[in-house]
Amino acid sequence: MIKALFIGSVSACFELDNDSAYYNDYEYTVKLNGREVLSGNTNVFSLFDLEPHTDYTVEVTGHDPLSFKTAKETSAVSVKDFGAVGDGVADDTLSIQTAVNCLPAGGRLRFPEGTYLTGPINLKSHITIEFTEKATLLGTTDMARYPKIPGVITDLVTGEEVHFGTWEGNAVPMHQALLFAEYAEDIKIVGRGTVDGNAQNSQWWVDVKNQEVPRPRLIFFNRCKLVTVHGITAQNAASWQLHPYFSTELQFLDLSVNAPKDSPNTDALDPEACDTVNIVGCRFSVGDDCIAIKSGKIEIGRKFKQPANRHTIRNCIMQFGHGAITLGSEMAGGVKNLSVSRCIFKETDRGLRIKTRRGRGKDAVIDGIEFKNIKMDGVLTPIVMNMWYNCCDPDRYSEYNTTREKLPVDDRTPYLGKFTFRDMECLNCHVAACYCDGLPEMPIDEITVDNIKFTYAENAKSGVPAMKNNAEEMCRAGLYFDNVRKLTVRNVTVEGCVGDEVTAHNVALFTEE
Structure with a gap:
C-alpha cells in the first residue's frame, strides 16, 4: 500500500507500507499521471514541482495506484521579484525578508536556482517557502548579523513571563536562527534545495565554550503549530540544525541533515517539549546526536510540566x-x-x-x-x-x-x-x-x-x-x-x-x- 504522508500545493511525500527498514525490498519506478518520473529503492519518496489544486494519480511498481489532489494557494511569487540576486555575493537579506512580509496568507515564496546570501529571516503564519532543486539559502559568516534574542521578558501589563530564547534546556538569550519563527502556525518549508548555515567558513565552531551568547540554530520554531519541513537539505548549522521548541503538530519528511563528524553540537533534529512529531524518511549525518528529544532542565520542566x-x-x-x-x-x-x-x-x-x-x-x-x-x-x-x-x-x-x-x-x-x-x-x-x-x-x-x-x-x-x-x-x-x-x-x-x-x-x- 502507498500512504500519503503530506500533500502540499507543490510537493507531496509518500511511504510504502512494508516491514523493511528504510529500504524497500526491490527497485521500483514511480509514475505520475501515467508518466514515469523517478525510480528508487527507499520506503519514502517525494514528488516536487507539482501544480497547486490539481488532481494526480501516483503509481508505484507492485502497489495499487493512489489518487490525490494538491492544496490550494492564494499566490505564488519569486523572491527575485523583490530584488534578490542569488549570486552568493550580494546580500539578499532585505529582499527575502520583504518578500516574506508581503506574502499573503496561503501564499508561496519560491527560490529559483541560485545561492542567496542572507542573515536571519523571520517567518510568519500561513505561508509556504519553496527551495527549488538548485537553490541554496546561505547564511552569512558575519556573526554580528545574528541578533541576540532575550530568553525571558516580563509582560509590561500582566507582569507574566514571555519566553523567547533558549539553550540546552534553559530560558536564556540566544542568537537568532537563520530561519526563525515564534508564536506562528501553518508554516511549510519544502523543496529539493538547501539551507546552509555556512558555519564551516565562520568562527561559530571555534572556541565554542567561551562564546558569550549561545550559537544560533539553523531553523528554529518557538511555540509554533502545524509545521511541515519536507524534502530540503539542511546543513552546517552553527549549533543544532532543526530545533522546534514547545511546538505541536510537526512533520519532518524526507530530509537530509548534514554536518562534519567533528563539528560541535550540530545535532540534526532536536524537538524540545513538543507534542505530536512525525519524523519519517530522513537521512542524518552530523557531529553530535542525530535526533535528541528533550523537554528542558529543571526550571523549565517544573514550570511548564510539558513532556x-x-x-x-x-x-x-x-x-x-x-x-x-x-x-x-x-x-x-x-x-x-x-x-x-x-x-x-x-x-x-x-x-x-x-x-x-x-x-x-x-x-x-x-x-x-x-x-x-x-x-x-x-x-x-x-x-x-x-x-x-x-x-x-x-x-x-x-x-x-x-x-x-x-x-x-x-x-x-x-x-x-x-x-x-x-x-x-x-x-x-x-x-x-x-x-x-x-x-x-x-x-x-x-x-x-x-x-x-x-x-x-x-x-x-x-x-x-x-x-x-x-x-x-x-x-x-x-x-x-x-x-x-x-x-x-x-x-x-x-x-x-x-x-x-x-x-x-x-x-x-x-x-x-
Whole structure:
C-alpha cells in the first residue's frame, strides 16, 4: 500500500507500507499521471514541482495506484521579484525578508536556482517557502548579523513571563536562527534545495565554550503549530540544525541533515517539549546526536510540566552521530509515547541513548518507549540507558551525583518507566551490546529485550558505554543491567562477546528465555 504522508500545493511525500527498514525490498519506478518520473529503492519518496489544486494519480511498481489532489494557494511569487540576486555575493537579506512580509496568507515564496546570501529571516503564519532543486539559502559568516534574542521578558501589563530564547534546556538569550519563527502556525518549508548555515567558513565552531551568547540554530520554531519541513537539505548549522521548541503538530519528511563528524553540537533534529512529531524518511549525518528529544532542565520542566509527547520516528537512516536517537539529557518535563521503527543506524556511538541524572526532577519521567525493526551496523553500543549522565551541569562532580549509595527519593529524582526493544539486528558492535544503569533509589522500572541479534566487529575498539563519573572502559561486553525493577531478555543472541552474555545486578524480577 502507498500512504500519503503530506500533500502540499507543490510537493507531496509518500511511504510504502512494508516491514523493511528504510529500504524497500526491490527497485521500483514511480509514475505520475501515467508518466514515469523517478525510480528508487527507499520506503519514502517525494514528488516536487507539482501544480497547486490539481488532481494526480501516483503509481508505484507492485502497489495499487493512489489518487490525490494538491492544496490550494492564494499566490505564488519569486523572491527575485523583490530584488534578490542569488549570486552568493550580494546580500539578499532585505529582499527575502520583504518578500516574506508581503506574502499573503496561503501564499508561496519560491527560490529559483541560485545561492542567496542572507542573515536571519523571520517567518510568519500561513505561508509556504519553496527551495527549488538548485537553490541554496546561505547564511552569512558575519556573526554580528545574528541578533541576540532575550530568553525571558516580563509582560509590561500582566507582569507574566514571555519566553523567547533558549539553550540546552534553559530560558536564556540566544542568537537568532537563520530561519526563525515564534508564536506562528501553518508554516511549510519544502523543496529539493538547501539551507546552509555556512558555519564551516565562520568562527561559530571555534572556541565554542567561551562564546558569550549561545550559537544560533539553523531553523528554529518557538511555540509554533502545524509545521511541515519536507524534502530540503539542511546543513552546517552553527549549533543544532532543526530545533522546534514547545511546538505541536510537526512533520519532518524526507530530509537530509548534514554536518562534519567533528563539528560541535550540530545535532540534526532536536524537538524540545513538543507534542505530536512525525519524523519519517530522513537521512542524518552530523557531529553530535542525530535526533535528541528533550523537554528542558529543571526550571523549565517544573514550570511548564510539558513532556515531549507522541513522537514517531520511522524509515530514517542515521550515521556518525554520538547517538542515533537520544532522550535528554534536558528532559525535566519528561518524554512519553515514543515509537521508533524501520530505521537504520550506522557507525553512531550509540543507538538508543538515554541521558538523565539526579536533579532532573520528579517530572522527568521517560515512559512508553518502543524500538522495533531496527538495523544497526558499527554502532559502538546499541542500547544505553544512563541515569548518571555527567555533562553540562555545574554539579556534575558533586557527591550527590556520584555516590552509588541509595539516596532518599525527593523532588529532584527522575524516573525511567517501560522500554521495549524487539526485532533488531545489531552487527559489528564495539564497546558493549547493551548498557543500562539505573539509580539505586529509583531503578529503571521495566526493560524488555526481545528477538535481537548482537555481533562484534573484528577490530572492536574499547570505550566507555555511557558518559558518567567513574565510567570503566569496555570492549565486546554483553548486556549489562544495574538497578532495574523488571527485566525480560527473550530470544537474544550475542556472538563473540568477552565475558558473560548477560550481567544483571540489583534486578528485582529477571526473566531470561
